[in-house]
Amino acid sequence: MSDSWKPTDDAQVLEAVAWASAEEVPLEIVGQGSKRSFGRPLQCERDLDLSGLSGITLYEPGELVLSAKAGTALSEIRAALEDARQELAFEPPDLAPFFGRPAGAGTLGGTIAANLSGPRRINAGAARDHFLGFQAVSGRGERFKSGGRVMKNVTGYDLPKLLAGSFGTLAVMTDVTVKVLPAPEKQRTVLLFGLDDAAAVAALSAALGSPHEVSGAAHLPAAVAAGSSVDFVAGAGTAVTAIRLEGHGPSVEARCAALREALAAGGPAAAAQEELHSQRSRTLWREIAELAPFVVRPELAVWRISVAPSEGPKVAATLADLPEMLHYFDWGGGLLWLGTAAGGTAEEVRVRGAVATVGGHATLLRAPARVRLAVPVFQPLDAARAALSRRVKEGFDPRRILNPGRMVPEL
Amino acid sequence: MRMPEPDGAVIARKRAIVETLRTLVPGPGGVIFDEDELRAYETDGLTAYRQIPMIVVLPSSTAEVSAVLRYCHDEGIKIVPRGAGTGLSGGALPLADGITLGLSKLNRILEVDYPNRCVVTQPGVTNLGITRAVEAEGFYYAPDPSSQIACSIGGNIAENSGGVHCLKYGLTTNNVLGVEFVLMDGTVVRFGGKHLDAEGYDLLGVVTGSEGLLGIVTEVTVRILRKPATARALLLGFPSSEQAGDCVAEIIAAGIIPGGMEMMDKPAIHATEAFVHAGYPLDVEALLIVELDGPEAEVEHLIERVDAIARQQGATYHRASAGEAEREAFWSGRKNAFPAVGRISPDYLCMDGTIPRNRLPEVLARMREMSERYGLRVANVFHAGDGNLHPLILYDANKPDELARTEAFGAEILKLCVEVGGVLTGEHGVGVEKRDLMGAMFDETDLKQQQRLKCAFDPDQLLNPGKVFPQLHRCAELGRLHVHHGKLPFPDLPRF
Numbered sequence: 034m035s036d037s038w039k040p041t042d043d044a045q046v047l048e049a050v051a052w053a054s055a056e057e058v059p060l061e062i063v064g065q066g067s068k069r070s071f072g073r074p075l076q077c078e079r080d081l082d083l084s085g086l087s088g089i090t091l092y093e094p095g096e097l098v099l100s101a102k103a104g105t106a107l108s109e110i111r112a113a114l115e116d117a118r119q120e121l122a123f124e125p126p127d128l129a130p131f132f133g134r135p136a137g138a139g140t141l142g143g144t145i146a147a148n149l150s151g152p153r154r155i156n157a158g159a160a161r162d163h164f165l166g167f168q169a170v171s172g173r174g175e176r177f178k179s180g181g182r183v184m185k186n187v188t189g190y191d192l193p194k195l196l197a198g199s200f201g202t203l204a205v206m207t208d209v210t211v212k213v214l215p216a217p218e219k220q221r222t223v224l225l226f227g228l229d230d231a232a233a234v235a236a237l238s239a240a241l242g243s244p245h246e247v248s249g250a251a252h253l254p255a256a257v258a259a260g261s262s263v264d265f266v267a268g269a270g271t272a273v274t275a276i277r278l279e280g281h282g283p284s285v286e287a288r289c290a291a292l293r294e295a296l297a298a299g300g301p302a303a304a305a306q307e308e309l310h311s312q313r314s315r316t317l318w319r320e321i322a323e324l325a326p327f328v329v330r331p332e333l334a335v336w337r338i339s340v341a342p343s344e345g346p347k348v349a350a351t352l353a354d355l356p357e358m359l360h361y362f363d364w365g366g367g368l369l370w371l372g373t374a375a376g377g378t379a380e381e382v383r384v385r386g387a388v389a390t391v392g393g394h395a396t397l398l399r400a401p402a403r404v405r406l407a408v409p410v411f412q413p414l415d416a417a418r419a420a421l422s423r424r425v426k427e428g429f430d431p432r433r434i435l436n437p438g439r440m441v442p443e444l
Numbered sequence: 445m446r447m448p449e450p451d452g453a454v455i456a457r458k459r460a461i462v463e464t465l466r467t468l469v470p471g472p473g474g475v476i477f478d479e480d481e482l483r484a485y486e487t488d489g490l491t492a493y494r495q496i497p498m499i500v501v502l503p504s505s506t507a508e509v510s511a512v513l514r515y516c517h518d519e520g521i522k523i524v525p526r527g528a529g530t531g532l533s534g535g536a537l538p539l540a541d542g543i544t545l546g547l548s549k550l551n552r553i554l555e556v557d558y559p560n561r562c563v564v565t566q567p568g569v570t571n572l573g574i575t576r577a578v579e580a581e582g583f584y585y586a587p588d589p590s591s592q593i594a595c596s597i598g599g600n601i602a603e604n605s606g607g608v609h610c611l612k613y614g615l616t617t618n619n620v621l622g623v624e625f626v627l628m629d630g631t632v633v634r635f636g637g638k639h640l641d642a643e644g645y646d647l648l649g650v651v652t653g654s655e656g657l658l659g660i661v662t663e664v665t666v667r668i669l670r671k672p673a674t675a676r677a678l679l680l681g682f683p684s685s686e687q688a689g690d691c692v693a694e695i696i697a698a699g700i701i702p703g704g705m706e707m708m709d710k711p712a713i714h715a716t717e718a719f720v721h722a723g724y725p726l727d728v729e730a731l732l733i734v735e736l737d738g739p740e741a742e743v744e745h746l747i748e749r750v751d752a753i754a755r756q757q758g759a760t761y762h763r764a765s766a767g768e769a770e771r772e773a774f775w776s777g778r779k780n781a782f783p784a785v786g787r788i789s790p791d792y793l794c795m796d797g798t799i800p801r802n803r804l805p806e807v808l809a810r811m812r813e814m815s816e817r818y819g820l821r822v823a824n825v826f827h828a829g830d831g832n833l834h835p836l837i838l839y840d841a842n843k844p845d846e847l848a849r850t851e852a853f854g855a856e857i858l859k860l861c862v863e864v865g866g867v868l869t870g871e872h873g874v875g876v877e878k879r880d881l882m883g884a885m886f887d888e889t890d891l892k893q894q895q896r897l898k899c900a901f902d903p904d905q906l907l908n909p910g911k912v913f914p915q916l917h918r919c920a921e922l923g924r925l926h927v928h929h930g931k932l933p934f935p936d937l938p939r940f
Contacts, residue, residue: 054929076916094694096800096831124590154640161646162618173925177893178886183798184611185830185870186605187653188878188885189912190894191617194649197644215699233501238559244582246675246738281699284742291739307599341638343559366638367560394643421900423647431925440644 037063038079041421043168043176043207049081050205051174053434062436064104064140067129068147072200072439073410074402083142086207091182094119098165098182100210103142110141111174120216121161124151125255126322129302132399133331142206148198151322152249152277155241155364161197164214169196169204172430180185182210195425201211201436217279221289222249222314225263225274225296229345231255233274238342239299239352241365245288249277250365257326257361263317265307275309308319319365324370327399333357334400335374336384342366351387355380374399381408388412389433413438419443445493445534445598445876449908450541454521458498461521465543468511469503474549476500485544487528489591490534490877492793492847494525497524497538504549506624506811512545513660514630523908525578525656527567527599530591532794533875535603535655535911540920547598552663560638561668567598567661572606574666586613589871590779596747598661606871608704608778611829612737613669614919615871617652623742624663625651628902629674638665650897655873658901672737673702676747677774680754681728685709686805691895692759692828693802695734698753700746703737706778709808711823712785712836713777719784722777725761732828733774762803775849781825781834788820789838791847795854797861798870799830803832810860811835818853820846832870833861859884872914882914 040046053060056217061077063069065084083104091100094117101110107125114120126149128136166180179192196203196310225236233252240247251274258273266273278288293306295317320326328334340348345366352358356374363370373380381397388395394412397405414422419441426444428431438444454461458477465475476482477499486494516523520540529536538544544570550566556578557564563574563585571592574585588596588607595605599621600616613619622636635648642648651658682688688707695702708716708724708731714862717724732754736746748762753760765771777930778783786793799807808824815822818830835857839850858868858878862885870877882891891913899919909916 040836051928054925055929076854093800093802095697096802097696098568098800104733148641148646150641158614158618159641162614162648173891175889175893177890179890179894180883181798181865181867183831183866183870185606185615185798185827185832186867187606187615187871188868189874189882190897191604191649191653192894192897194617194646194652195897197649198646203645215696215701219697222796235559242558242561242583242670244670244739280738281742281745283745287741288739339639339641339643341560357793364640392637393639394641396643413579414644415633417627417631418635418644418647421627421633421647424900425645425647425897427923428900431923444644 035437036081039082041085043362046086046168046205046207047174047176050170050172052189053079054172054432055153057432057434058400059434059437062205065106065138065141067134067138068132068143070371070402071147073405075436075439078083078338078388081205081206084140090112090208097184097213098180098210099213100208101141103140103206103209105141107139107141107144108137114213116272118216119213121163121211121217122153122157123163124153124157125149125324129325130328131324142209145197145209146199146201146206149242152251152318155250156246156248156369161194164193164209164229165199165212166210167193167196167206168208169206171204171206172283172432172435184212200439202426202439203310203435203437206293218275219316220279220311221285222317223276223289223293223296224309226269226307227271228252229272230349230362234342234346234362237276237365238272238418240292240296243291243292243295245278246280247276248279250276251275251321252362252366254361256359260326260329261317261320263309263313265313266317269387277318279315326359326361327370327372332375333359334375334404335378335398336371336395336396337398338369338371338384338388338389338393340367340369340388343389347370348387348391350384355383365386374424375404377404377407385412409441447539448916450539454541455498462499463498464515465501465512468515469501469508471504474502474504476502485538488529488534489532489534489799490537490875493537493876495538495540497544497796498541500544500546502546502549506626509545509626509662510630510632513628513794516543516906517629517904520904520906522909524908525660525698527596528594530595531603531806531873531875532601532796533650533869533873533877535873537877537910539875539910546659547596554663557638562638562665563663563668564663565597567664568596571595571597571600578668579671582671584671585617585666586619586669590782596664597664601652601661602654602656603873606832608706608827609921610700610827611705611915612635617649620648620652620664620666622665623651623661626660626662626893628659628904628907636665655912657874657898672703672912673742674743675737675771676743677733677735677765677771678747678750678754679724679761679763679774680732680734680759681725682730682732682759683728685730686806687758689801689804690731691754693752694757695750698749700750702734704733704735705829706733706815707731707826707828708778711821711825712781712825715823716777716784717790719787719838720776720780722773725776728761733778770909778825780851785823785836785838789843791842793836793837793850793854794838795837796832796869796872796906797858797866798830798832799861799864799866801828803864807833807860807864809858814856815855818849820850822855831866855881867916876911879912880914892917892922899923
């Protein structure tokens with residue numbers, strides 16, 4: 034059992050990291066631990082628990098900006114935003130149940146460090162696109178800041194982009210500032226029934242290329258659709274393709290009607306359509322975002338595969354014979370969630386091989402620790418980018434004390 | 445402007461360097477070294493600063509870019525990257541002992557991919573050129589800097605360019621999917637592609653907006669969007685900038701994110717109206733252009749809501765565009781604000797700070813006070829939605845000391861932006877123009893950490909030296925770790 038430090042202010046974080054840097058003691062950086070089993074398993078002498086570094090420090094709805102201590106619970110952020118009818122537009126998913134932890138766990142800092150985004154990523158951008166600025170302590174044991182609290186800023190390098198998705202391997206963020214946006218007044222989801230993967234992604238592509246501002250585009254093959262808690266989806270008895278429209282009331286209604294008409298004119302989708310309103314629509318997209326099909330299958334290893342949308346169905350087809358393969362698509366086909374029996378190297382070779390032929394990346398989001406030690410969790414980089422990443426790490430954390438090896442052994 | 449001391453030994457080797465470059469870039473016009481021809485490259489959009497480069501090289505392929513960089517890396521020769529030369533912060537200001545590497549010959553669109561809604565292009569294609577290539581199918585590329593007819597997409601990536609639609613559609617960084625990038629040692633790398641999100645560190649996000657200090661973009665993949673079905677604009681006049689600012693805040697508080705939301709102050713209104721006759725009211729202190737875009741039903745609905753908000757906030761003039769011609773007329777004034785100001789003054793300097801929007805009245809009041817103190821007029825245009833302020837300081841370069849006074853005035857404005865919680869530059873970049881002001885926003889530790897990132901890409905600091913950072917440190921010095929061994933920290937720190 035590792036020793037844990039729980040600082041309550043920035044000075045304590047600085048002191049802890051400076052000490053660890055001087056003594057070359059590796060630290061595992063933890064928020065609420067909701068995504069602790071995402072990445073390679075760590076064996077650190079100490080944990081640096083940031084959940085005590087909590088609280089919203091600035092929230093100006095009219096300015097669309099919110100700052101908080103990095104360890105602030107995401108649930109607290111969501112509650113404050115809801116009061117002003119705003120939200121984090123990148124739709125951060127609650128993956129705690131997927132990782133076997135209580136729903137609702139997770140911090141704002143952890144969400145950014147993992148660059149987690151939901152279905153709306155296709156038009157609203159990822160966590161990194163909403164991350165405006167931070168204060169942090171580098172692995173050198175120095176406090177520094179980058180970015181700001183305004184959304185248009187090109188002063189110096191965009192270090193917020195670098196820290197988003199760096200899994201705590203470069204610096205310990207203490208304060209973060211994000212862009213927030215008005216929550217959509219209304220949402221509707223158009224469902225198409227019975228399409229195979231390729232036809233579904235073609236339909237999604239047509240919808241995304243329409244002027245109807247689609248904010249969610251997913252395809253659930255029959256085996257996944259059957260498990261939904263939304264009656265229209267589970268009861269379909271076939272594959273379900275879902276297209277979400279959000280925004281101001283009259284706009285959503287008009288776009289929904291226009292989209293249905295366009296899809297009907299487009300071919301086989303004509304015969305089988307349905308429409309989900311408010312609560313049902315929200316439930317479906319929460320299931321898609323939170324990996325509900327895999328929450329109930331905890332024994333499966335789960336891959337997150339990002340490719341050009343049109344390549345998604347090909348990758349899935351190539352991998353269809355993996356043991357107990359279960360899959361669905363988000364992001365218009367560009368995000369393939371794929372579960373398979375938690376084997377190891379053989380599956381990894383298959384998955385990465387399939388991705389290599391089309392370009393993109395595959396991340397082993399969930400697997401037993403022994404598997405995550407044995408196979409690369411993150412997409413291996415080519416030599417040039419790997420060397421560049423090592424040099425970047427060297428500049429921020431030369432002694433490799435921050436989450437060493439969480440992404441790849443050498444970082 | 446103090447630039448790094450030119451290296452006489454490199455300049456003395458100019459002839460030999462030219463000969464080698466000609467073998468690396470053999471095409472006609474690939475290497476320019478004649479003084480008269482070099483003069484075309486002596487400045488960019490920030491014309492106050494000029495320097496004739498030692499040599500200009502215009503490669504025609506990634507392989508040529510790589511070869512030139514590898515050679516310069518091995519020989520210790522500095523490189524200044526250049527796109528279309530429209531940048532407003534002097535990022536492409538040449539060096540007397542450096543090679544300006546222009547990307548203008550890499551000017552082809554490589555692929556338009558509608559199913560995946562992206563375009564793959566070479567960096568020398570203009571911003572507007574991308575939209576032109578896809579507009580027949582109803583698509584466009586969203587970021588629209590005002591120089592979009594001339595500026596290149598490679599330059600947009602170097603500067604992380606914005607435009608008037610950033611609040612809703614983001615800056616360049618939010619619209620780029622991937623790049624091919626050549627490091628100073630000639631290594632060709634790819635970040636991103638047609639897929640989303642990075643597989644390791646987000647190096648695409650890092651090189652976007654890096655102002656030519658980290659490497660050279662040789663290919664770009666951007667996402668394209670379907671053109672909104674319709675767009676309408678409202679022209680709103682207010683008796684005070686406070687009321688205009690309140691109106692903007694109320695629009696956003698009502699959950700409305702307009703496609704564009706621009707503000708102009710009285711001097712800017714008068715200058716543009718005299719120039720383009722856009723039909724702007726002249727008896728108001730502040731003018732807002734609010735553009736709603738999207739499906740027709742949405743635009744009709746929101747135009748009414750915004751108009752109602754504006755009336756509540758005391759708008760004394762309001763007019764909604766009735767057709768496309770009128771909408772364009774509303775914009776024509778704003779889009780011609782810079783040349784319009786150029787007409788009423790021999791010279792002007794365009795500043796580019798961003799502020800928290802609710803500090804606008806205070807910033808404008810203090811700017812008026814500065815304007816009197818410096819004896820220089822100022823006109824303001826403002827991307828009101830995102831807080832990006834463009835004060836235009838009017839001066840006459842032929843009058844002794846006016847440029848110096850103008851620069852001092854500009855610096856004071858930018859420091860004010862930082863003081864109220866904003867930043868030095870919202871979309872034009874730091875370049876040489878704001879380099880020496882970086883200390884107003886960042887402390888030494890912040891700046892050194894940024895420079896360590898530079899060291900990961902270009903340890904010999906041969907790429908665009910003298911830009912962005914007020915002080916150059918050697919990478920060896922930056923890498924040094926000052927270790928203070930001590931007791932286990934704070935016994936009072938909670939431990940579990």
